[in-house]
Amino acid sequence: MQLPEDSLKQTRKSMARYQKQKYNWIRFLLTLAAGALTLLVSLQGNYTLHSNTAAFLLRTAWASIGLSVLIGPIVLQGEVHLAKLRAAYVLEQLENLAADKTPEPFRWMHLPKLYAACETLFYAMLLTSVTALTLFAIVNVKID
Numbered sequence: 001m002q003l004p005e006d007s008l009k010q011t012r013k014s015m016a017r018y019q020k021q022k023y024n025w026i027r028f029l030l031t032l033a034a035g036a037l038t039l040l041v042s043l044q045g046n047y048t049l050h051s052n053t054a055a056f057l058l059r060t061a062w063a064s065i066g067l068s069v070l071i072g073p074i075v076l077q078g079e080v081h082l083a084k085l086r087a088a089y090v091l092e093q094l095e096n097l098a099a100d101k102t103p104e105p106f107r108w109m110h111l112p113k114l115y116a117a118c119e120t121l122f123y124a125m126l127l128t129s130v131t132a133l134t135l136f137a138i139v140n141v142k143i144d
Contacts, residue, residue, distance in 0.1 A: 019079065019082070019083040019086075022079060023076065023079045023080075026072065026075050026076055026079065026119075026122075027076060029068075029072070029122075029126060030068070030069065030072035030073070030075075030076070033065050033068045033069050033072065033126060033129070034069050036065055036129070037062070037065045037066055037069055040061065040062060040065070041062070047140075048140075048142070049140065050139075050140050050141070050142050051139060051140070053139050054136055054139045054140035057132045057133075057135050057136035057139060057140075058132070058133075058136050058140075060128065060129075060132040061128075061129045061132035061133045061136060064125040064126075064128040064129040064132060065125070065126070065129035067121070067125045068122055068125035068126045068129065071118050071121055071122045071125065072122055074115065074118045075115065075118050075119045075122045077115070078111050078112070078114075078115025078116075078118060078119060079111075081111075081112070081115065082109060082110075082111050082115070085109050086109045089107065089109060
């Protein structure tokens, strides 16, 4: 049995569309994090810290946003790796169909554990940095 070329093209397009959206989202967040870190560092001479808590929150924000910038490329690599795994699986199943073999039951592909842990840490660090910066803005108000 020969598979129509149209079905192969549609399968590839569908997989690529999903993968590209997630990849672009992570890349967007990574770009924002890098820009925010650059801005924070360039403005650090202008800060007047009114308490130790404010200093702690600012340092926490810097550290967490810095970690997210370092971990982000690993997360992007994980998405590329996962796309390759999914493509290989789908092509294998399509070849089985073309050879009149029974395809395996559908199996959802997940990120390998290292990449999944990095992705979780990436989002956690972004959330920590936004929370710390928000709290810093609230706490670092000079009250006369």
